[in-house]
Amino acid sequence: MSKKKQKLxxxxxxxxxxxxxxxxxxxxxxxxxxxxVWWPPIVDDxxxxxxxxxDGSVAEYSTILNQISSGVVRIRSAAEFAxxxxxxxxxxxxxxxxxxxxxxxLETDLDLTAxxxxxxxxxxxxxxxxxxxxxxxxxxxxxxxYKHEESSVISSYxxxxxxxxxxxxxxxxxxxxxxxxxxxxxxxxxxxxxxxxQSMGEIRFENCSSAPGSSLDIKGDYMSCAGGLIxxxxxxxxxxxxxxxADIINKSDSxxxxxxxxxxxxxTSTIDYNDVRCVFEDCTNTGDITSIASIAGGFAANVVTxxxxxxxxxxxxxQGAISxxxxAGGLIxxxxxxxxxxxxxxxxxSSILGTEAAGRLFGRxxxxxxxxxxxxxxxxxxxxxxxxxxxxxxxxxxxxxxxTAKILSGTLHGIPQxxxxxxxxxxxxxxxxxxxxxADPSGKTxxxxxxxxxxxxxxx
Numbered sequence: 269m270s271k272k273k274q275k276l277x278x279x280x281x282x283x284x285x286x287x288x289x290x291x292x293x294x295x296x297x298x299x300x301x302x303x304x305v306w307w308p309p310i311v312d313d314x315x316x317x318x319x320x321x322x323d324g325s326v327a328e329y330s331t332i333l334n335q336i337s338s339g340v341v342r343i344r345s346a347a348e349f350a351x352x353x354x355x356x357x358x359x360x361x362x363x364x365x366x367x368x369x370x371x372x373x374l375e376t377d378l379d380l381t382a383x384x385x386x387x388x389x390x391x392x393x394x395x396x397x398x399x400x401x402x403x404x405x406x407x408x409x410x411x412x413x414y415k416h417e418e419s420s421v422i423s424s425y426x427x428x429x430x431x432x433x434x435x436x437x438x439x440x441x442x443x444x445x446x447x448x449x450x451x452x453x454x455x456x457x458x459x460x461x462x463x464x465x466q467s468m469g470e471i472r473f474e475n476c477s478s479a480p481g482s483s484l485d486i487k488g489d490y491m492s493c494a495g496g497l498i499x500x501x502x503x504x505x506x507x508x509x510x511x512x513x514a515d516i517i518n519k520s521d522s523x524x525x526x527x528x529x530x531x532x533x534x535x536t537s538t539i540d541y542n543d544v545r546c547v548f549e550d551c552t553n554t555g556d557i558t559s560i561a562s563i564a565g566g567f568a569a570n571v572v573t574x575x576x577x578x579x580x581x582x583x584x585x586x587q588g589a590i591s592x593x594x595x596a597g598g599l600i601x602x603x604x605x606x607x608x609x610x611x612x613x614x615x616x617x618s619s620i621l622g623t624e625a626a627g628r629l630f631g632r633x634x635x636x637x638x639x640x641x642x643x644x645x646x647x648x649x650x651x652x653x654x655x656x657x658x659x660x661x662x663x664x665x666x667x668x669x670x671x672t673a674k675i676l677s678g679t680l681h682g683i684p685q686x687x688x689x690x691x692x693x694x695x696x697x698x699x700x701x702x703x704x705x706x707a708d709p710s711g712k713t714x715x716x717x718x719x720x721x722x723x724x725x726x727x728x
Contacts, residue, residue: 390429407443459499658682
């Protein structure tokens, strides 16, 4: 049935409904001898919104600007979405507007694949400032499709290039993104993600996903980051009910480059690393994640949280193959900081390969600072997956004094590789199993060191 016929049929239904209502009222009036005044309901006769395919046009900017004062902006078409993008970026005569304190709602699916997408935010406004999005975005369970095919160099790329949380975190929720990104050369310290390139300030993702068939393929420079949802998070954040199905590959030949299932890197841009909080809850990665020369992780390649920082994984599962030129982990490739909770999580049964080290949960724990203590609560539901790979691939003390890994609960599988010396403490209600592990380790503390290339374990 054509759209026109559908509308006519729908209108006929309304007519029958109105006639029926008048009949009921007439009978009621006849029986009660009362006069009844009846107003028909106001009906929105707009066609239900379906996917809107972009033709490259941009809506009148007033369509968006006139809504801002209400604190709510509703986007009903691809052309309006492009106008929203231009306003954030300060393009075509618009003053840059970061939409701080504004709630933006997407009212329809969008197909933006007519041309390579220019991100929302991340456009240079001056030598020291880039455009950014600081509001909240609710996709209302819609899907946005876009692509990048032409060769280009960029520092922040995604559907959103750059977000910036201010007094409140940026919240992006209820959105699925389907994208194929190729021929993207990410500059030094640059980042690319299917949903967001990078964030400054805290950001929260709720019920967001990259769709099956999506892919992100970058050729990065030094410290380049690639992630299924976001490339780099500079002040921590959270992922609640999120999923990555995209295959992610960072082809950089730099040994400091990253690829992660949900996020490439979580770190801070200043020397003060306190209070960086990273939470992953009810999240899944099914994409294959590859960093040719450096670090890969099923959820994050690299996480930096020093004194006061926390990392929590709750009910998360990796189902993708993970490969790193240096280190690879089913959850995180490289951890620099505190691990507070690993609850009901799985590094998955797919292959996890790291040229230097690989772990079912963590590729490397790297200690920076004096006497850093890693506090780990492990609740891994897949104890039978550790025949060929342990929980942690490498304990690296760096240049610090002897750091400590405290296993407060759960089971540590296998003997990690060790760089310099580490202390491993097993709580009374925790365990340590694997070939070469001391008998009855619960409630004991051990020193791990290298002796002619072999790890030696000594009870303290």
